[in-house]
Amino acid sequence: MPEKAASEKVLCYVVRDGKLLVFRHVDHSYEEVGIQVPAGTVKAGEEPGAAALREAREETGLSAFRIVRELGVAEYDISPYRFEVQRRHFFQLAVDQETPERWASSEDQDGVGEPIRFECFWIPLEHAHVLQSGQGALVARLFDE
Template sequence: MASKTIVFKALAYILNDVGELLVIRHVDHPWTEVGLQVPGGTIRFGEKPSAAALREAMEETNLHDLQMVGLIGRTTYDVSPLRAEVQRRYFFQLAAPGARPRDWNSSEEHDGLRPPTRLRCLWIPLRNAHVLAAGHGALIHKLQ
Protein backbone atom coordinates (compact mmCIF):
# COMPACT_ATOMS: atom_id res chain seq x y z
CA MET A 1 0.00 0.00 0.00
CA ALA A 2 1.34 3.43 -0.98
CA SER A 3 2.00 5.97 1.76
CA LYS A 4 -0.36 8.86 2.14
CA THR A 5 0.53 12.49 1.61
CA ILE A 6 0.19 14.75 4.66
CA VAL A 7 -1.55 18.06 3.88
CA PHE A 8 -2.04 20.89 6.38
CA LYS A 9 -5.44 22.59 6.25
CA ALA A 10 -7.12 25.52 8.02
CA LEU A 11 -10.91 25.58 8.40
CA ALA A 12 -13.16 28.39 9.59
CA TYR A 13 -16.27 28.17 11.70
CA ILE A 14 -17.80 31.59 10.96
CA LEU A 15 -20.66 32.72 13.19
CA ASN A 16 -22.95 35.70 12.61
CA ASP A 17 -24.47 37.93 15.30
CA VAL A 18 -27.33 35.49 15.94
CA GLY A 19 -25.08 32.44 16.26
CA GLU A 20 -25.70 30.90 12.85
CA LEU A 21 -22.90 29.05 11.04
CA LEU A 22 -21.72 29.99 7.55
CA VAL A 23 -21.55 27.01 5.21
CA ILE A 24 -20.64 26.67 1.56
CA ARG A 25 -21.87 24.44 -1.23
CA HIS A 26 -19.86 23.71 -4.35
CA VAL A 27 -22.30 24.66 -7.11
CA ASP A 28 -20.76 22.53 -9.88
CA HIS A 29 -20.63 19.28 -7.88
CA PRO A 30 -23.52 17.13 -6.64
CA TRP A 31 -24.39 17.21 -2.92
CA THR A 32 -23.74 13.48 -2.85
CA GLU A 33 -20.06 14.11 -3.66
CA VAL A 34 -19.21 17.20 -1.60
CA GLY A 35 -22.07 17.97 0.80
CA LEU A 36 -22.07 21.14 2.88
CA GLN A 37 -18.71 22.38 4.11
CA VAL A 38 -17.19 25.27 6.02
CA PRO A 39 -14.65 27.57 4.34
CA GLY A 40 -11.11 26.30 4.44
CA GLY A 41 -8.14 25.18 2.47
CA THR A 42 -4.46 24.39 2.30
CA ILE A 43 -2.00 26.26 4.47
CA ARG A 44 0.71 27.77 2.27
CA PHE A 45 4.40 27.24 3.02
CA GLY A 46 5.46 29.65 5.77
CA GLU A 47 1.88 30.75 6.46
CA LYS A 48 0.46 30.64 9.98
CA PRO A 49 -2.65 28.47 10.28
CA SER A 50 -4.68 31.42 11.62
CA ALA A 51 -3.68 33.55 8.61
CA ALA A 52 -4.62 30.69 6.28
CA ALA A 53 -8.05 30.36 7.91
CA LEU A 54 -8.76 34.08 7.44
CA ARG A 55 -7.42 34.08 3.87
CA GLU A 56 -9.41 31.03 2.83
CA ALA A 57 -12.59 32.32 4.49
CA MET A 58 -12.28 35.67 2.68
CA GLU A 59 -11.41 34.04 -0.66
CA GLU A 60 -14.34 31.61 -0.53
CA THR A 61 -17.01 33.94 0.86
CA ASN A 62 -15.92 37.39 -0.38
CA LEU A 63 -16.48 38.68 3.18
CA HIS A 64 -13.51 40.91 4.00
CA ASP A 65 -14.35 42.14 7.50
CA LEU A 66 -14.21 38.82 9.33
CA GLN A 67 -12.73 38.79 12.82
CA MET A 68 -10.56 36.05 14.30
CA VAL A 69 -11.94 34.70 17.57
CA GLY A 70 -9.37 31.95 18.04
CA LEU A 71 -8.20 28.39 17.59
CA ILE A 72 -10.85 25.78 18.37
CA GLY A 73 -8.57 22.75 17.99
CA ARG A 74 -6.83 20.34 15.65
CA THR A 75 -7.90 17.08 14.05
CA THR A 76 -6.60 14.53 11.56
CA TYR A 77 -8.82 13.41 8.68
CA ASP A 78 -8.06 10.59 6.23
CA VAL A 79 -9.47 11.54 2.81
CA SER A 80 -9.44 7.92 1.56
CA PRO A 81 -10.76 6.54 -0.67
CA LEU A 82 -11.03 9.83 -2.57
CA ARG A 83 -7.27 10.49 -2.39
CA ALA A 84 -4.27 8.93 -0.63
CA GLU A 85 -4.12 11.93 1.69
CA VAL A 86 -4.27 12.62 5.39
CA GLN A 87 -5.24 16.16 6.36
CA ARG A 88 -3.92 17.76 9.54
CA ARG A 89 -6.63 20.31 10.20
CA TYR A 90 -6.64 23.47 12.29
CA PHE A 91 -10.14 24.74 13.12
CA PHE A 92 -10.67 28.41 13.94
CA GLN A 93 -13.71 30.38 15.04
CA LEU A 94 -14.32 33.63 13.16
CA ALA A 95 -16.99 36.28 13.65
CA ALA A 96 -18.98 38.02 10.92
CA PRO A 97 -20.47 41.02 12.75
CA GLY A 98 -23.24 43.19 11.34
CA ALA A 99 -26.03 42.63 8.86
CA ARG A 100 -25.38 39.96 6.22
CA PRO A 101 -27.38 38.51 3.34
CA ARG A 102 -29.04 35.14 4.08
CA ASP A 103 -27.31 33.53 1.12
CA TRP A 104 -25.18 34.62 -1.84
CA ASN A 105 -23.07 33.38 -4.72
CA SER A 106 -19.32 33.50 -4.45
CA SER A 107 -16.30 32.01 -6.16
CA GLU A 108 -12.78 31.11 -5.24
CA GLU A 109 -10.33 32.35 -7.85
CA HIS A 110 -7.31 30.13 -6.94
CA ASP A 111 -4.85 32.97 -7.64
CA GLY A 112 -5.71 32.57 -11.34
CA LEU A 113 -3.88 29.22 -11.49
CA ARG A 114 -7.00 27.19 -12.33
CA PRO A 115 -10.62 27.89 -13.18
CA PRO A 116 -12.69 29.52 -10.42
CA THR A 117 -14.70 27.33 -8.08
CA ARG A 118 -18.32 28.49 -7.92
CA LEU A 119 -19.76 28.49 -4.41
CA ARG A 120 -23.06 29.20 -2.71
CA CYS A 121 -22.78 30.64 0.82
CA LEU A 122 -25.58 30.38 3.37
CA TRP A 123 -26.23 30.55 7.09
CA ILE A 124 -27.60 27.57 8.98
CA PRO A 125 -28.62 27.25 12.64
CA LEU A 126 -25.70 25.92 14.66
CA ARG A 127 -27.89 23.04 15.89
CA ASN A 128 -28.00 21.81 12.25
CA ALA A 129 -24.21 21.66 11.86
CA HIS A 130 -24.38 17.86 12.13
CA VAL A 131 -25.02 17.91 8.35
CA LEU A 132 -21.46 19.04 7.55
CA ALA A 133 -19.54 16.70 5.24
CA ALA A 134 -16.06 15.21 5.31
CA GLY A 135 -15.31 15.75 8.98
CA HIS A 136 -15.96 19.49 8.85
CA GLY A 137 -18.20 19.27 11.90
CA ALA A 138 -15.60 17.50 14.06
CA LEU A 139 -15.13 20.36 16.53
CA ILE A 140 -18.43 22.19 16.20
CA HIS A 141 -19.27 21.30 19.81
CA LYS A 142 -16.38 23.51 21.00
CA LEU A 143 -17.75 26.78 19.61
CA GLN A 144 -18.25 29.67 22.05
Protein backbone atom coordinates in the same frame (compact mmCIF):
# COMPACT_ATOMS: atom_id res chain seq x y z
CA MET B 1 1.66 0.22 0.51
CA PRO B 2 3.06 3.75 0.09
CA GLU B 3 2.83 6.22 2.95
CA LYS B 4 -0.05 8.66 2.76
CA ALA B 5 0.72 12.28 1.98
CA ALA B 6 0.26 14.73 4.83
CA SER B 7 -1.15 18.23 4.48
CA GLU B 8 -1.87 21.19 6.76
CA LYS B 9 -5.42 22.54 6.46
CA VAL B 10 -7.61 25.13 8.15
CA LEU B 11 -11.36 25.03 8.74
CA CYS B 12 -13.40 28.10 9.64
CA TYR B 13 -16.49 28.09 11.78
CA VAL B 14 -17.89 31.58 11.13
CA VAL B 15 -20.60 32.13 13.72
CA ARG B 16 -23.15 34.92 14.06
CA ASP B 17 -26.43 35.03 15.98
CA GLY B 18 -26.46 31.27 16.60
CA LYS B 19 -25.86 30.48 12.93
CA LEU B 20 -22.94 28.95 11.04
CA LEU B 21 -21.73 30.20 7.65
CA VAL B 22 -21.63 27.37 5.11
CA PHE B 23 -21.59 26.96 1.35
CA ARG B 24 -22.37 24.51 -1.38
CA HIS B 25 -20.55 24.11 -4.69
CA VAL B 26 -22.87 25.39 -7.43
CA ASP B 27 -21.36 23.18 -10.16
CA HIS B 28 -21.46 19.89 -8.19
CA SER B 29 -24.32 17.93 -6.70
CA TYR B 30 -24.94 17.76 -2.97
CA GLU B 31 -24.17 14.02 -3.14
CA GLU B 32 -20.68 14.79 -4.51
CA VAL B 33 -19.51 17.55 -2.15
CA GLY B 34 -22.23 18.27 0.42
CA ILE B 35 -22.40 21.34 2.65
CA GLN B 36 -19.03 22.76 3.72
CA VAL B 37 -17.44 25.54 5.76
CA PRO B 38 -14.67 27.78 4.41
CA ALA B 39 -11.49 25.73 4.47
CA GLY B 40 -8.25 25.19 2.62
CA THR B 41 -4.54 24.56 2.58
CA VAL B 42 -1.98 26.36 4.72
CA LYS B 43 0.62 27.74 2.31
CA ALA B 44 4.37 27.29 2.94
CA GLY B 45 5.51 29.77 5.59
CA GLU B 46 1.94 30.80 6.44
CA GLU B 47 0.57 30.66 9.98
CA PRO B 48 -2.69 28.68 10.34
CA GLY B 49 -4.58 31.74 11.66
CA ALA B 50 -3.56 33.80 8.64
CA ALA B 51 -4.56 30.91 6.36
CA ALA B 52 -7.99 30.73 8.03
CA LEU B 53 -8.63 34.43 7.44
CA ARG B 54 -7.41 34.17 3.81
CA GLU B 55 -9.54 31.12 3.02
CA ALA B 56 -12.65 32.69 4.57
CA ARG B 57 -12.16 35.81 2.42
CA GLU B 58 -11.40 33.85 -0.77
CA GLU B 59 -14.36 31.48 -0.54
CA THR B 60 -17.06 33.89 0.66
CA GLY B 61 -16.12 37.19 -0.99
CA LEU B 62 -16.42 38.89 2.42
CA SER B 63 -13.52 40.81 3.94
CA ALA B 64 -14.13 41.73 7.59
CA PHE B 65 -13.23 38.49 9.38
CA ARG B 66 -11.50 38.19 12.72
CA ILE B 67 -10.37 35.19 14.72
CA VAL B 68 -12.36 34.61 17.89
CA ARG B 69 -10.30 31.59 18.96
CA GLU B 70 -8.53 28.47 17.80
CA LEU B 71 -10.67 25.46 18.66
CA GLY B 72 -8.08 22.72 18.21
CA VAL B 73 -6.40 20.41 15.75
CA ALA B 74 -7.65 17.07 14.42
CA GLU B 75 -6.42 14.62 11.80
CA TYR B 76 -8.68 13.42 9.01
CA ASP B 77 -7.87 10.64 6.55
CA ILE B 78 -9.55 11.54 3.25
CA SER B 79 -8.90 8.17 1.58
CA PRO B 80 -10.04 6.89 -0.84
CA TYR B 81 -10.78 10.33 -2.37
CA ARG B 82 -7.06 11.16 -2.05
CA PHE B 83 -4.36 9.06 -0.38
CA GLU B 84 -3.81 11.80 2.20
CA VAL B 85 -4.08 12.58 5.90
CA GLN B 86 -5.01 16.17 6.70
CA ARG B 87 -3.92 17.90 9.89
CA ARG B 88 -6.82 20.31 10.34
CA HIS B 89 -6.61 23.52 12.40
CA PHE B 90 -10.13 24.60 13.42
CA PHE B 91 -10.90 28.28 14.07
CA GLN B 92 -13.96 30.15 15.23
CA LEU B 93 -14.28 33.37 13.25
CA ALA B 94 -16.59 36.37 13.41
CA VAL B 95 -17.54 38.57 10.48
CA ASP B 96 -17.85 42.30 11.17
CA GLN B 97 -19.89 43.34 8.15
CA GLU B 98 -23.46 42.97 7.00
CA THR B 99 -24.22 39.88 4.96
CA PRO B 100 -27.37 38.64 3.28
CA GLU B 101 -28.91 35.32 4.32
CA ARG B 102 -27.72 33.80 1.00
CA TRP B 103 -25.29 35.00 -1.70
CA ALA B 104 -23.13 33.85 -4.60
CA SER B 105 -19.34 33.82 -4.43
CA SER B 106 -16.44 32.31 -6.35
CA GLU B 107 -12.78 31.45 -5.84
CA ASP B 108 -10.31 31.85 -8.67
CA GLN B 109 -7.88 29.08 -7.56
CA ASP B 110 -4.85 31.37 -7.96
CA GLY B 111 -5.72 31.86 -11.62
CA VAL B 112 -5.50 28.14 -12.49
CA GLY B 113 -8.52 26.74 -14.32
CA GLU B 114 -12.07 27.95 -14.06
CA PRO B 115 -13.25 29.73 -10.89
CA ILE B 116 -15.09 27.57 -8.38
CA ARG B 117 -18.61 28.88 -7.77
CA PHE B 118 -20.24 28.79 -4.34
CA GLU B 119 -23.59 29.59 -2.80
CA CYS B 120 -22.99 30.85 0.75
CA PHE B 121 -25.69 30.82 3.42
CA TRP B 122 -26.29 30.56 7.16
CA ILE B 123 -27.64 27.50 8.98
CA PRO B 124 -28.58 27.13 12.66
CA LEU B 125 -25.63 25.81 14.69
CA GLU B 126 -27.69 22.81 15.78
CA HIS B 127 -27.75 21.69 12.11
CA ALA B 128 -23.95 21.67 11.76
CA HIS B 129 -24.03 17.84 11.80
CA VAL B 130 -24.75 18.05 8.03
CA LEU B 131 -21.18 19.19 7.28
CA GLN B 132 -19.28 17.09 4.74
CA SER B 133 -16.11 15.01 5.25
CA GLY B 134 -15.57 15.39 8.97
CA GLN B 135 -15.78 19.18 8.86
CA GLY B 136 -18.09 19.16 11.88
CA ALA B 137 -15.53 17.38 14.06
CA LEU B 138 -15.04 20.26 16.51
CA VAL B 139 -18.41 22.06 16.27
CA ALA B 140 -19.22 21.06 19.86
CA ARG B 141 -16.31 23.22 21.04
CA LEU B 142 -18.23 26.29 19.89
CA PHE B 143 -20.42 25.72 22.95
CA ASP B 144 -17.48 25.55 25.41
CA GLU B 145 -17.05 28.65 27.52
